Amino acid sequence: MNSFGKNITLTTFGESHGPAIGGIIDGFPARFPIDLDQVQRALDRRRPGQSKLTTARREPDRVEILSGILDGLTTGTPIGFLIRNSDQHSADYEELRHTFRPSHADFTYQARYGIRDHRGGGRSSARETACRVVGGAFCAQLLAERGIQIMAYVRQVGPIEMNPDVVPTPEAIESNPVRCPDPDAARCMADMITRVKADGDTIGGIIECVVTGLPAGVGNPLFDRLNSRLANAMFTIPAVKAVEFGMGFDGCIRRGSEMVDEFIPGSDPLHPLTLTNNSGGIQGGISNGMPVILRIGFKPVATLLRPVRTMTDSAAPTTLTARGRHDPCVLPRAVPVVEAMAALTIADLIC
Amino acid sequence: MNSFGKNITLTTFGESHGPAIGGIIDGFPARFPIDLDQVQRALDRRRPGQSKLTTARREPDRVEILSGILDGLTTGTPIGFLIRNSDQHSADYEELRHTFRPSHADFTYQARYGIRDHRGGGRSSARETACRVVGGAFCAQLLAERGIQIMAYVRQVGPIEMNPDVVPTPEAIESNPVRCPDPDAARCMADMITRVKADGDTIGGIIECVVTGLPAGVGNPLFDRLNSRLANAMFTIPAVKAVEFGMGFDGCIRRGSEMVDEFIPGSDPLHPLTLTNNSGGIQGGISNGMPVILRIGFKPVATLLRPVRTMTDSAAPTTLTARGRHDPCVLPRAVPVVEAMAALTIADLIC
Amino acid sequence: MNSFGKNITLTTFGESHGPAIGGIIDGFPARFPIDLDQVQRALDRRRPGQSKLTTARREPDRVEILSGILDGLTTGTPIGFLIRNSDQHSADYEELRHTFRPSHADFTYQARYGIRDHRGGGRSSARETACRVVGGAFCAQLLAERGIQIMAYVRQVGPIEMNPDVVPTPEAIESNPVRCPDPDAARCMADMITRVKADGDTIGGIIECVVTGLPAGVGNPLFDRLNSRLANAMFTIPAVKAVEFGMGFDGCIRRGSEMVDEFIPGSDPLHPLTLTNNSGGIQGGISNGMPVILRIGFKPVATLLRPVRTMTDSAAPTTLTARGRHDPCVLPRAVPVVEAMAALTIADLIC
């Protein structure tokens, strides 16, 4: 349903065209000095209208905290929050009342519930991910205190891949609107997105996420693995179609002798290193102390500013040309969402 | 922990070197005429010692049902079952008491629990998946009654990929020990596995899973999506490193205009078709009535019959050469496990 | 934590002295025509300041729905709601910053979290139950559509018990500020509460709850019983100290021959009656089609307008005399809370 996590949970509500979206963070530890500016900054990174590469919609997306914090400290009680909606052009969506957008969730919501909010995608709108960014920003602060850092960035847009030798840093990632730490690739990606947008088209790509500082021993062996939990989290983000860890699919078609991560013992038997990190920091569902690395594939958004064949809710064939203000490429704005889902997942496993 | 599912749950227990493994299926509907021979047959497909391509270990793997069935009908009460262990060569594992096998879960279990059963991988042994096959075989019968079929097969072993134009059938899949529906590719794959085994090496690959007959409207919009649930399920299988749906990573680096699945309206507004199925039958986390297609990457097993550098539990460097009887390629035996996890997931969402 | 239910869940947040309390109802069926006036009316029955028998605090307690409803119909997506706080006299609570009120949750919250909101009891304030009344009012409408009615009333205040032969009706219950369907007893109870209030004291009592129209077969046999779920729900209401079903404790000290509920077969084998209903409509954790009857004991509120011995948070002995506006008897306002918890529990089991 609409809750994520077991120990620290995030429950969200809200459609893009109602008065507000929001959520409840439950199980967050007491007496933690939370920095609400940092929460807002995370939200700003997801906000529409940041650059020419994203949608022209403008929503200030200010988070209002309603409970659970006293004198700057969490109290252990649930943290309720709101983000008010604004800049809604509901009229833009009138023609979608009886027409399903292809490759969107319009038809599947109708099949699931027999009803749907046709305005802005209703609950399936990526706007809902703003609530996840709030929850994730709380959890990221908790993890940072324990020395765990989560960093995501755009690794590939369409055919343009970043140089894998570039070492990503938060500064390099934020230095360009694409959120790719390789400045040369970032420029090409920006050009590509601009060109695609001019064509009324969209483009997908791949985000990479790296978790450092995670101690060995996080995750559970069977059904509650670190990798299964992270993959589950990533696949709950709209448009995600693929997730892989470490060497991923490429490593799966190799021989064992090429893929084995041999140990380099150190002074501490519980914190060894491995010569390679083909398994992406996870073995048997549990972290091994090396960086956790995963890649998440986002399909191109299906909202095209050109005619597509589709059908009405009475099964009549029709043609639809999207209007309104859409992202030609969701990846730059999806980076903080990936980080949020990773933070929620890991905090839930650790706390 | 060790339970899977919400409405129909499977909880499992057991190590490969104890008296038995087993589990409890809870929430299974009452008055369902269960075919226990079919359950045993599913287990036989996972059993070691089926062919020269798999481990030489021989375990009969007979399932014993202890409760929940009366006169051939389920009663709605929990179904307890056992599979006794046999053919254990515990002595084979004595040298692993203080040595971690690299790229296995030995070290991570030690880090997680401060203790581990060194014999046969303990709980991390893939032997545990036999219990999932039992649970999955119950669920598959439930789904079959509703017209839903789950079929998995080996699509790629190392660099050898099957012809994507071959239409897979259960008969074609079972006609060769690799469980690849393309007979030519199957032959090459078998040769490859034999060669790899002769080298004391192992090899990974990709399994494809197709779910047909699933009606539109299955899955939930936010955190309990059909794709997130299926991905979570697949990543709980040992050695899985990557999962993708529909066009997967390849589709993620394309343009929206190439990837959109346009509707072909039919007579029934709730059962349309789409011209393409790039999204693999799922939109917004909910099935759209088209076949659900996913691919699962299995890394090569890390147990090599050649020396690898590793360390002891007191962090001393050492070298290990695996002995014993291991699978050079887990994919043929993983096919029924993939089907089981898909069946457990979908039955849980539907029932 | 702060979520109730499995299929239909209510998650709440908020302290009495923050900007608002609120919650999220998740899993509520789609396309249900919800009557929001009825929700507000339920809230009005719990509202402070209804009569001279309750606290003089005045809070309008208007519920604002933020999501999940479109054109008067639920959409199946989560229903977010808010109730703004007002009429807060935070200064009243300043002396409680370092002093624990005896028999309140002040000390136990401090022990649990190492921090507490001293203003108005923070999260332990009964104000939080307003959110449950909202959730319960949604569920009660769902149940009413299926012919299931939940009715609670005050059965005993201090030593004054109602005449057990009076047949309770919603009208009789609402005809007096005590919410006791026996008008003679209601008058005595009102006098008693007035007298107790004049003494600066408080008084407890017993609420009875009757569920009619529940079909046989609701509940689960083992750990998720209709009675265990209802008891759990009632014990989550502040001040509840005892719960019993049917003949309760009195029936437990009798012989089996006195207590057996013999069947009176009817035309429908699945809807028999029983001659007596000593078991309160539940056998083996599952409803038998007879009315479900339970009684809930509320301790007298510990807030006394007279000095009590207590201690500070540095363990110094001190004396405290409550000020402010408190309920001398919580039972009249607890009646809608009992109904709400019963509705949430049963809707969760049925839907």
Add this chain to the structure above:
Amino acid sequence: MNSFGKNITLTTFGESHGPAIGGIIDGFPARFPIDLDQVQRALDRRRPGQSKLTTARREPDRVEILSGILDGLTTGTPIGFLIRNSDQHSADYEELRHTFRPSHADFTYQARYGIRDHRGGGRSSARETACRVVGGAFCAQLLAERGIQIMAYVRQVGPIEMNPDVVPTPEAIESNPVRCPDPDAARCMADMITRVKADGDTIGGIIECVVTGLPAGVGNPLFDRLNSRLANAMFTIPAVKAVEFGMGFDGCIRRGSEMVDEFIPGSDPLHPLTLTNNSGGIQGGISNGMPVILRIGFKPVATLLRPVRTMTDSAAPTTLTARGRHDPCVLPRAVPVVEAMAALTIADLIC
């Protein structure tokens, strides 16, 4: 369904007339030195045929551990266990195939599932509680290591109440077959049970449970309270009809000034005492460091060795006279079950 707990879970299976009953304990901490003899001893206290006051059925009830323990230490992996059934007189139950026993779960199971195992009550048989005793005995050892002791005893049988001034000790409780720490009352209770048995009748009563050594701060404020969790646990035991804490119903009909538990500050601000313990060690759902005290009412068993009016599964009126070997009073054997449920609940909240 059939799982209890969130962090440490017990899942059980099995009917009294199948080959075995059993369960899985999951989430139990690793490296705990478990004493299996103590587990068996707990089971022996619940075993039928202990004394003339209980059923004459004889079942050895030996627990077999199948997994999760290595060299006497728990490994953190799930603990599977079995108790084989024996001494089954299935033929005794043949006349129950089509007849519902009144005040038993026969009819309600049929209504719930459309099918039931008529032999020995199937899943509704109190035999299932043997599995809870196993789980509870594991948890009790964990709690004992932390200084937490759980002690239950028979406080009342029919009208005979023990002297409340007797201080119960484990030795006094086990010194008589009734498990009442007051030897005089125990003798009267035994006489009463013998007399009731001779009449072909049964009798109910009240068990008291005391938890000592529990630190302040255990439990959660809202829906996961120590009292709601304990009450829920007790109401899952067959035949339980009433639960109360501290002064219970009697305290609910008093004035606040009589019931308030004033603090006696000690040297440690987090471990104060209270002058009285009317609230039974719990305030706002959280333990306050005083002993937790609750009373559980068990209805008399409905199996009478005298004719009762009932009906068949085709709604025909009939008369039934129970045969076979039944407990005239379940309380002596229910004492270890109450302790087990308390141990499971508290271990789950603490660990």
